[in-house]
Amino acid sequence: MTGLRRPSGKNLRIRRRFLLVTWLLVAAVLIARAVEVQLVERAAWAAEALAQHETSKVVPAARGRILDRNGVELAVSHMRAAVGIAPREIMDRELVVAALVEHLGVRTATARRVSGGTGTWNVVPGRYSMTQVEGLRGLKGVYVEDEPSRLYPRDGLARGLLGVVQDGVGMGGIEQSMDSVLAGQTGREIVGRDSRGREVPGQVVVVQPPVAGRDVVLTIDQDLQAIAEEMLSAAIDSTGARGGDLVITDPVTGEILALTSVVDGSNAALSAVNTTYEPGSTIKPFTAAALLRHRVAELSDSVDTEDGSWRIHGRRISDIGGGGWLTLRDVIRESSNVGMAKFAGLMSRGQQYTTLRDFGFGTPTGVPLPGEASGVLRRPEQWSLLSNHSLSYGYELAVTPLQMAMAFGALANDGLLMEPILIREVRDHDGTPARYGRPRPVRHAVPPGVTEALTPVLVNVVEEGTGTRARMSSFRLAGKSGTTRAIGAGGRYEHKQGAYYASFGASFPADDPQLLVFVRLDRPQGDYYGGQTAAPVARATIESLLAARQAPIDRGALALAARHVPPPSSPAPLVRFAAAIGDAPPDPWPAAADPQSRGAGSARMTVPLLEGASIRVALRRLHKLGLRVRLEGGGVVRATVPGAGAGIVPGDTVRVLTREHSPPAPARARTVNVVAAGDGPGTRADRTGG
Amino acid sequence: MTGRVRMGRAILVLALYAAALTTVAWRQSTTRETIEEIGRLSRELAVEADEREALARDVLSLEQRRWVAAEAGRRLGLRPPREEEVVITSGGSR
Secondary structure (H helix, E strand, O other), rough: OOOOOOOOHHHHHHHHHHHOOOOOHHHHHHHHHHHHHHHOOHHEEEHHHHHHHHHEEEEEEOOOEEEEEEEEEEEEEEEEEEEEHHHHOOHHHHHHHHHHHEEEEEOOHHHHHOOOOOOEEEEOOOEHHHHHOOOOOOOOOOOEEEEEEEEEOOOOOHHHHHHHOOOEEOHHHHHHEEEEEEEEOOOOEEEEEOOOOHEEEHHEEEEEEEEOOEEEEOOOOOOHHHHHHHHHHHHHHHHHOOOOEEEEOOOOOEEEEEEEEEOOOOOOOOOHOOOOEOOHHHHHHOOOHEEEOOOOOOOOEEEEEEOOOEEEOOOOOOOOOOOOOOEHHHHHHHOOOOHHHHHHOOOHHHHHHHHHHHHOOOOOOOOOOOOOOOEEEOOHHOOOOHHHHHHHHOOOOEEEEEHHHHHHHHHHHEEEEEOOOOEEEEEEOOEEEEEEEOEEEEOOOOHHHHHHHHHHHHHHHHHHOOHHHHHHHHHHOOOEEEEEEEEEEOOOEOOOEEEEEEEEEEEEOOOOOOEEEEEEEEOOOOOHHHHHHHHHHHHHHHHHHEEEEOOOHHHHHHHHHHOOOOOOOOOOOOOOEEEEEOOOOOOHHHHHHHHHOOOOOOOEEEEEOOOOOOOHHHHHHHHHOOOEEEEOOEEEEEEEEOOOOOOOOOOEEEEEEEEEOOOOOOOOEEOOOOOOOOOOOOOOOOOOOO | OOHHHHHHHHHHHHHHHHHHHHHHHHHHHHHHHHHHHHHHHHHHHHHHHHHHHHHHHHHHHHHHHHHHHHHHHHHHOEEOOHHHHHHOOOOOOO
């Protein structure tokens, strides 16, 4: 005990007090901190705790369906699974790789890539069905997330029209234009999480339920749409065209029944709505409507179409053939550029402009699709000396195929231009109709008397003029063909072989139109005239929809409109929806592959070379081939329209031009003198007629 | 109070405590079991719905005009009728 110094009583007291004070200070700090945490920072800490135990999730709303006019689903939403991999959590990489390959069908290299590496999170490309991902359940490091996906159950039908959905947003077509209606409103839910951050099944509180998107019912008929796509595709295959458009509307209501475009082999674009072109001769009925509307000319008035070539203001306007005096009626039937240009010279610029404008050219139709082109129709102040002539046969203005279809629809609808309807109805998710698409007249483009007068002329185009390849034996069509030079990338005319747009518009049946078909082909190879390439597509389309199950046509009215046809000489019995091929080897729908081979005729043939032959010989040869002949003049044959070697089918009309051909002016008709207003700088050579 | 009585009370308290813990554990385990069962059924439902959807898609595909026409031609020797072979009856309507 000698070496040990005991602290004195005073020191002990000091130490005890020091210790006590220290403890008190520590306790005070702890209490202060506790007060701070519990009272001052309470909200923040509560929120952090909540975040650790719960997570807020956005609940996607079910996107509305897109239906056709009969309620057939064209686009629906369904759940698909996205698969994510956390490589650091994987216990057995080979097992995961094998499961990904086996159940998801991904390649081994992909499976190895997403399951390896140093990253914390990898996503397996693609979306998978619930059946596929079921095999991945229980694998450590593999996470499956359900998410809504868009499905188009009709295998790409109306692809361009419908558009697509990317990352929940509509891109193109109806998906884009009706996105706010289809998308609905997302909801929110709180999900409990365990100590490892995993969601606890069943611990879900829906804070805000999602509101499903509304269904959109289109005016499209899926049968007609399929027919339109099939016919356009077949026409492109058979003509070698680069693309094309086909529009079918109800001219009375303005409803679009089918709308399809093919651009560079794909039907994802909608050139029928967002691409313009010069309409060519298909504009001639509208020029004629302007002449009749303003009482500038009558159908029986005639002009001298020279030799089918007329030079004005330094530019040559020419026709395919013919020449001589033609009435306005003949000018439309023969699609004479010279005749129409001369007639147009009788109108004032204002008269021509207002009529074209009233038919909807130069303004968007208002169709609910993104990117609609308005087309170009310049105001008269911007016209050159040649503009009224050029416009008369479809140049110096740009239109979309849809605009043409609606304008032709006005001709078939007593001059009443309708707004195109594509949305028939919008329904709530419970099926309650929320909005209807009703027919909306835009304006009376021309009085009914004008269209009454023009209809027989357009029927004549199909019966005997440039549109004979659209002729049907049971029904009368009213139509007009057109051919124009294609415009290249630089905005200039392409002067390559076959660089033309061929088009044809027709109302069916002519007397009580129920359907309007407009076809445009982009650069058909070989025969490129609208009457030769686009007209047969219109006929084949109408022919197919006549046999369709649910085509939106009034068959009662059609039965009345049908003209008497002698029973076919074919021994095959008449059937309603299908005809037996008989003993011929089975051929899966050969007609579908080539619409031009269908219809009144059978096999295709070519116009024989008749130049120099006598009229009698020519008539005998043409009649023997089953062709109809329109003889002009006498003597020997100078040329035929279509020319020798052109494709043709039995029943078509061949115009035979002779050497002494110089038809006199009609006795009752007025003759019209066209005086040029002055010389202009035009240099462009004329192009083609219908 | 004797020591035996104290001992008895302590055992009773411990027993009650153990019973309470056991009840909580039992309830939690059955709840978890039920939740897992619900999860399993949900997945089964999703798989069944997926299969039904795939079948419906097949039906739609087989109903398509292109397929029907091709098969009617291949199996029955039929083709779409030409215009003059179609009989329009006045009973139909738009």
